[in-house]
Amino acid sequence: MRVIVALMRVLVADDDPFSAAVMEVLIHSAGHECVLARDGREAWQILQTADAPRIVFLDWMMPEIDGIELCRRIRERATHEYTYVAMLSSRNKQRDITLGFQSGADDFITKPYQTEEVLARLRVAERLMRTTSAGVNLRRAIAEARASSGGDVIVRAEHRVGRIIFDRGRVAWAHVSDEPGSLATILAGEGSITREEVRAVIEECSATGQNFVDVLVAWELITREQLRSVLARWIRAKIARIAAFAAPVVIFSPESRAASSGMLLDLEEVIAPELLQTATTPAIASPSTSPPANGHTLSADLARKIPQSLVQAIQIDGALSAAIFDLRDGLCLGARGEALDLDLVWSKLRLAAMSDLWDDLEDIMISTRQHIYILRPYTKSPPRSIFLAIDRATTKLGMVRRALAECAIE
Amino acid sequence: MTLPILDPSIVASLRNLKLLARLYPLFITTLPGHLASLQAAVLAGDRPAQRMVAHLLRGSASQLGALALAHAFTTIEEAIVQEDGRPWPTPAELDALIEATITAMSDAARTPDR
Numbered sequence: 001m002r003v004i005v006a007l008m009r010v011l012v013a014d015d016d017p018f019s020a021a022v023m024e025v026l027i028h029s030a031g032h033e034c035v036l037a038r039d040g041r042e043a044w045q046i047l048q049t050a051d052a053p054r055i056v057f058l059d060w061m062m063p064e065i066d067g068i069e070l071c072r073r074i075r076e077r078a079t080h081e082y083t084y085v086a087m088l089s090s091r092n093k094q095r096d097i098t099l100g101f102q103s104g105a106d107d108f109i110t111k112p113y114q115t116e117e118v119l120a121r122l123r124v125a126e127r128l129m130r131t132t133s134a135g136v137n138l139r140r141a142i143a144e145a146r147a148s149s150g151g152d153v154i155v156r157a158e159h160r161v162g163r164i165i166f167d168r169g170r171v172a173w174a175h176v177s178d179e180p181g182s183l184a185t186i187l188a189g190e191g192s193i194t195r196e197e198v199r200a201v202i203e204e205c206s207a208t209g210q211n212f213v214d215v216l217v218a219w220e221l222i223t224r225e226q227l228r229s230v231l232a233r234w235i236r237a238k239i240a241r242i243a244a245f246a247a248p249v250v251i252f253s254p255e256s257r258a259a260s261s262g263m264l265l266d267l268e269e270v271i272a273p274e275l276l277q278t279a280t281t282p283a284i285a286s287p288s289t290s291p292p293a294n295g296h297t298l299s300a301d302l303a304r305k306i307p308q309s310l311v312q313a314i315q316i317d318g319a320l321s322a323a324i325f326d327l328r329d330g331l332c333l334g335a336r337g338e339a340l341d342l343d344l345v346w347s348k349l350r351l352a353a354m355s356d357l358w359d360d361l362e363d364i365m366i367s368t369r370q371h372i373y374i375l376r377p378y379t380k381s382p383p384r385s386i387f388l389a390i391d392r393a394t395t396k397l398g399m400v401r402r403a404l405a406e407c408a409i410e
Numbered sequence: 411m412t413l414p415i416l417d418p419s420i421v422a423s424l425r426n427l428k429l430l431a432r433l434y435p436l437f438i439t440t441l442p443g444h445l446a447s448l449q450a451a452v453l454a455g456d457r458p459a460q461r462m463v464a465h466l467l468r469g470s471a472s473q474l475g476a477l478a479l480a481h482a483f484t485t486i487e488e489a490i491v492q493e494d495g496r497p498w499p500t501p502a503e504l505d506a507l508i509e510a511t512i513t514a515m516s517d518a519a520r521t522p523d524r
Contacts, residue, residue, distance in 0.1 A: 017440075018433050018470045025427045061465045090469045090484075112473045115423050 008126060009051070011035045013043035013070070014059035014088060019111060023057060023088075026118050030126075040065025047074065047083070054082070054244060055125045057109070060089035060100070068103045075104035084125045137250035138243055139275050144252045146267060151254035155242050162242030170264035171271070174238035183212060186234050193221050213263050224263075231263055236270045243275060302379070302409075309378070309407045310336040313386060316403045318394030320371065327383040338389070345373075345387055363401060367392070374401065378408050413478040415507075415514045420475025425521075434519040437474055438512050441467075445508075448486075461490045471511075479511045 010027045012034060014020040020036055027034040035053055037043035041064035046052060056074070058067035065073075071085050086107035087100040100108045106128070107121055141153045145166040155162040161177040175181055184198040193216075201215045208215075216222050222230075267276060306324055313322035314336040321337035323345065332345075363376040371389050378386040388404050424430040444467050451459035468483035482499045489496045499507070 016466055016469045016473065018437060019473045021429060021433060022424070022427065022473060025429060029427075059469075061462065061469075063462065090465070090472055111469055112417075112420055112475065115427065 008055060008129070009033045009035055009053035010122070011037060011043060011046055011053040011056040013037040013040060013056065013062060013067070015039055015062040016059065019059065019088065019113070022113055022115075023118070026113075026115060027122065030119055030122050032122075032126075039063040040067065040070045043070060044073065051241075052083075054129055055084045055086075055122075057086045057088050058105075060087055060091060060096075068099065071100075071103040071105050082129070084129050086121065086125065137248075141250050141252040142267070142271065142275055148252070148254050151252060153250065153252050155245055155248045155250050157245035157248040160245065162238070162245060162248075164239060164242065167264055170266060171235060171239075171269075172264055174235045174242065174270070176238055176241055179238075179241075181234070181238070183231075186230060187216075187222070192226075197221055228263060228265070232265055232269045235265060239271055239275075243272065305409060306334050309386065309409075310334050313388055313404060313407045316388065316390070316400055317396060318390040318400060319388055320391060321387075321389040322407075323387045324378050325385050325387060327385055333384065363404070365397075365401075372397070374404055376401075376404050376408055413481055415476065415478050415510050416518065417475035417477045420473075421518055424475070425518075430521075431519050433474060434515040437470060437476075438515060441508065441512075444470075457490060457493075461487060464490055474515070476511045476515070479507050482507055 010032045012020055012023045012027065013036075014023065015038055020038075024034045024036060032055075035046060037046055039062050040058075043056070043058065044065055047056070058070050060067040067087055067089070071087065074083050074085055084107075085105045086109055087103075087105040088109050088111060089096065089100070090111040092110040097108045107125070109118060109121060138153070138155060141155075142164070145151055145153050145164070146169050148166065148169075150167045151165075153164040153166065155164075159177075163173075163175045163177075164171060165173040165175075184195075184202065187193045188195045188198050197219075201212060201219065201221070204210065204215050205212050213224075213227060216227065217224050310322050310324065313319060316322075319337060321335065323335035324333045325331065325345070326333060363374055366373040366375075370392050372392055372394070374388045374390065375385050376388075378384040386404065386408055388400070390400055394400060421430065424433060444463055448460060448463040448467070451457075451463055464483055464487040468480055468487050471480035471483055482504060485496075486498050489498055
């Protein structure tokens with residue numbers, strides 16, 4: 001199985017080579033590719049390209065176009081995929097920070113950089129981009145498609161439509177509506193096969209009804225392995241672009257159709273690992289025997305306390321689900337009750353994780369049509385939160401909040 | 411209050427990132443050019459250019475942990491922005507700070523990054 005490294009491209013626009021060098025090293029250390037621009041104009045040009053980075057760090061004061069203006073321009077591009085913008089500046093007055101956010105920035109980082117803080121903020125950006133992209137729904141649709149006999153995962157964002165064609169649990173093709181992409185074009189672009197040869201193969205297929213791939217291989221124009229490699233590269237890039245659509249509608253449409261390429265690829269070859277994970281509540285292992293995989297070791301006392309707290313929380317009148325999260329990275333330390341959509345829960349917790357709200361608030365409640373979600377600090381250091389989903393019809397909200405408070409360690 | 415020449419926590423952080431030996435010599439060699447640009451902008455009465463260079467110097471010095479020098483450039487930048495006639499550090503003060511910073515950076519850069 002081929003392992004796909006989930007790299008992101010991150011743009012740093014800064015005329016100060018020293019700040020840029022620090023950012024570059026930090027971004028590399030987080031496993032991402034860093035693209036550097038020395039001024040606002042160069043950054044703007046990079047942002048116009050087809051594979052432009054979707055996480056950008058902009059220095060406020062730089063030649064040509066300053067970071068504030070650049071951020072406004074990014075936000076005015078209604079048809080583009082969402083770009084996460086963090087403003088960088090040694091201006092640290094409250095009004096500067098406010099102006100940065102008013103221009104459309106998602107984050108504001110003051111210089112000089114604190115290494116751990118920048119890395120943590122980069123992780124927030126990365127997580128948010130995965131959440132705001134097609135991520136959650138796309139994962140579900142892919143899981144459904146994988147289990148089906150065949151059909152299309154269709155992702156639509158405004159006028160752009162991406163389509164991933166599945167056949168018997170494998171990927172046959174991927175296409176984006178406003179991008180070119182026939183098999184003939186791809187092969188002609190590879191250089192080893194001429195357009196004339198591709199045309200001759202197509203004619204042969206039309207005349208004999210044979211499969212395109214079979215004719216290519218039979219005529220020794222390409223080996224099956226080479227073709228698989230070319231196709232996998234092409235389809236992988238297409239799916240990555242589809243996954244990056246902003247605020248899309250995603251559906252799986254079951255249907256039976258002939259595969260476009262005549263060659264089926266394993267999902268692991270062409271789909272990033274995070275899109276192959278299903279977003280459901282993890283099985284609850286005993287934290288004392290299975291410490292969290294991210295290196296956050298729980299004390300024996302806490303490992304005992306977490307399952308007890310969860311049992312206590314789920315017994316609260318009207319409780320549907322309960323979970324405990326580490327706010328540093330969204331890791332679920334345990335859950336009880338109905339299956340939780342971890343991405344959805346984390347998208348709510350994220351705000352709390354990014355701020356010092358906990359200093360002043362006892363809990364945070366979010367109401368939806370069916371549910372009320374309550375977040376409450378579980379431990380303060382390191383910051384962990386207990387999360388409870390309750391039925392909207394519950395009338396004893398005060399009692400629920402008090403009962404949840406008793407579940408926390410704080 | 412006298413600020414330390416270098417911020418030890420930033421020096422340690424740059425050393426951990428294996429950047430100290432690369433960035434300090436670079437700062438020392440590029441500093442005269444930036445100071446000359448600042449002087450030229452002052453002589454030309456070009457306030458936007460003055461501010462841009464002062465801001466760049468402030469940011470670089472601050473990122474490299476050159477606390478006292480960063481503070482001096484901050485004073486200069488704020489004086490340019492506010493146009494309130496507040497005094498800049500004198501050339502002698504600035505020279506002394508730069509010399510102390512270069513000495514401290516040279517010493518720090520001599521110890522190899524871990």
